[in-house]
Amino acid sequence: MKSIELNNVTASLGTDEQANFVVSNLTWQVTSDQHWLLLGGNGAGKSAITAVLLDQANIVSGTRSCDFERTEIVSSDLQKQLIAAELLADQDDISDGKTSPKLVSELIYQQSSPYFDEQLCQQLITGFAFAPLLKQRLRALSTGETRKLMLIKALSNRPELIVLDEPFDGLDVESTELLNTILADLSTSMTMVFVLNRLDEIPAFVSHYGYVSAGELQHQLATPDDKQRDDLFKLLHLEHTDLTIPNKDVAHSAPEFNEPELVRLRNAMVSYSGKVIFSHLNWTIKARQHWQLSGKNGSGKTCLLNLITGDNPQCYNNDIKVFGFQRGSGESIWQIKQYIGYISNALHMEYRVSISALNTIVSGFYDSIGLYQKPTQIQLDIAMQWLALLGLSELKNTPFTQLSYGDQRMLLIARAMVKHPTLLILDEPCLGLDEANRQRVLLLIEKICAAGSSTVIYVNHHAKDKITGIEHYLDMADFR
Template sequence: MTDKDAICLEALSVDFDGRFQLNDISWTIQPGEHWLITGANGSGKSALAAVLAGAGEPLSGSLSGLPARVALVSYEVQAELIEAERRKDDADIIDVIAEGTPVAEIIDEVCKDHTLAQTLIDKLGIRSLMDRAFRKLSTGETRKVMLIRALTSRPELLILDEPFDGLDLDSLVWLQAYLKDLAQTVPMVIVLNRFDEHPDFITHFAYVNDGHLLQQVERKDEPALAELHQLLHLKTSKLKVPAADPAAQLPPLNPSDPLVRLNGVTIRYEDNTVFEKLNWTIEANQHWQLSGPNGSGKTGLLSLITGDHPQCYVNDITVFGFKRGTGESIWQIKQYIGYVSTALQWEYRVGTGLRNVIISGFYDSIGLYSKSTETQREIADQWLALLGMTERADEPFNGLSYGDQRLVLIARAMVKHPPLLILDEPCLGLDDMNRQLVLALIERICTSKETAVLYVNHHAEDRILGIDNYLALGDTPT
């Protein structure tokens, strides 16, 4: 065992595919310490954590004392695994449907402690998903599988990049308690955007900015900690939502008709009824918050509205005046909707520049396949300025950090001032400052008379002024 060794990074510089660099990092993790890495989106928090798991190409300096078994949970690792599953799907050159690897197998691949695995499967409430294809899981469910993989690999160092994002309340509370126990035997490095959520067992804080490790603060140094907190809570002052494109006129809606009418809708798979006989009407300019635990069908419900769920054709659904299944095309429906979700972000794997990603919101496409107008480019630039990304307009989207990608996709959803704006966990992966920015933007949109906001979030404290209708989905029926 090497558990008496300190992990030492000395003047370490690391390159990530030429897209990002960590520079001159000197950092020592002594046995018994638990670190929280914090910083703005794109600062290099995740990169620094990933270096401990062997990511990146070291350029200079040294890294020593790492134990043999390091486990990492992060969006990047999660996305890679999903991508790997997706690629398997591509192989059906002629006519074979790939089912995808079942969850049980995904867990088994790396599991060194089967008893623990069984406990975790129950505690995180995913027993019923064991035979389901991994790539068919919801965001939160996928996250749980990643956690189980890491926790059952008998790690000697556990690195958790945003472990609490996307989990429902029950799972969150249980996981926090479990980690607290585990902290007595396993050193941890945790990356969190929400500084307020840091666990009690954290002994040290590292603040990262622009690829540099700027501050290292011990918990007991209270004045330094308060300063760090404030730094992370910086808020922007004036916010102005860029205007819509005056040339882009949607076919007008009948103002007395609801935007959405779901009449007794059901989503059912062979083995599972997600929800049934649900009624829901969204009137024009009526704002809603949708909540429910992982797997309760939030995303499925939203995709019945957006037309992305195939069962929208066997339910009684009227959206924007179109009764579904009467000869309308999905593009006629999508033109009225702005949409952000984690699934969209995973789908949005393009090297397109940021300006064009925002412009693609005018065309409801992933990537841009149409000629944009001068006005659209100007509007996109105003959004980039608002996000503080003016200089980066032509950078490729897939080179951005996870949180920065999320910000750009939110701008893409809002750019056309749609009659219905659907925000499925929009703050997932955002740091405090950017979360404030996004919430303020949403509030601003809610006060305008042109857009109905449909907001999905686990975090109760992220309530938005102006939202006064609530729909809660129940537990998954078994």
């Protein structure tokens, strides 16, 4: 069995002087009995990873070994290279006649592999209705026709492994159906690696899935079950979604708070039975200033949050100002909480009512576990917008208790956000989640930070776990 093996590879694309993209920590094996699909958002690095696979990148560290002798690729980058070469040939022809642009038929047959399959080539030419184009020059072809040209040439060379980067782009319905049929036939004798954005284009014979983000192959699934595949698709949906925070219901939204300082703690201390959890802690949170709060178990993260929310009675023994209220000045707990959206693992455990996914989000308007009031049409419309954002529209009537753990967590975050809180506290939001669902939650947090409608406090164990958009850090181990 042949294979390509990449072990802890870091590689760059571009010149040695200026790398355009960096692939990191890439450990991946593709064997001759596998067919892979790489998923990920635009700019995630899918094409860069396939370039490393085919030894078309500068490997900085790590190792690559390959048993495949014949490889091909069909991609937008290759398409650009073909067109650039044709433009150069045109310029030479105009200037001094050195080079004559080649016909499409010449491009198909030039530098053909000894394994070139004439019968397959003719099948593709006929199926794609490509024969009238063989006497054209490349520049006369449309985008879809150029993609057909590359497919005809690459597949006819009968490679042992082929990378198909968005192979259906620009193809009409009939050509897409033909290509699917031919790829299925070739899948018994040719290893394929697909890069696709459209989920409805995934060939049925794909056996392995990989998810790419920020130049890293973060998930690898062999023959994934329906749930694993579904989680990846939901993650992909978030990657491709431009987050527009749904509008708020003016009658049930957090009041406006326009002061720059949201929270201020001076020399805060919490102790129980003579044991000091933390002391001499100073912390100021300003509007749109997103924070990551980290620390090991027992370090006092939740105690600190409860000083802010008023759920810890020691808040009255400390110098704390929250949303313009000095603690202990006669304010009620609800005057504080009206500004706060909150999610924690404890809340998730308590949310055991069997209401629908839609009503779970609606319950956020009333800060209730369950829904005990008739929602307005505006609230239902806003909740549907959140479901669409999360890729959960089809589950709107599914009881909360029947949803996957990851879907439940996403709904609870939407529930916390639905009132556009001034401060959104996410206390260990990834606790209990598998890796794909953890990535979904982190990506949603990134998008909420970018939207700028709420100030975010993200709480976790590990200070090294960074989220784009969060630039302020409080570690309970060294806050002094």
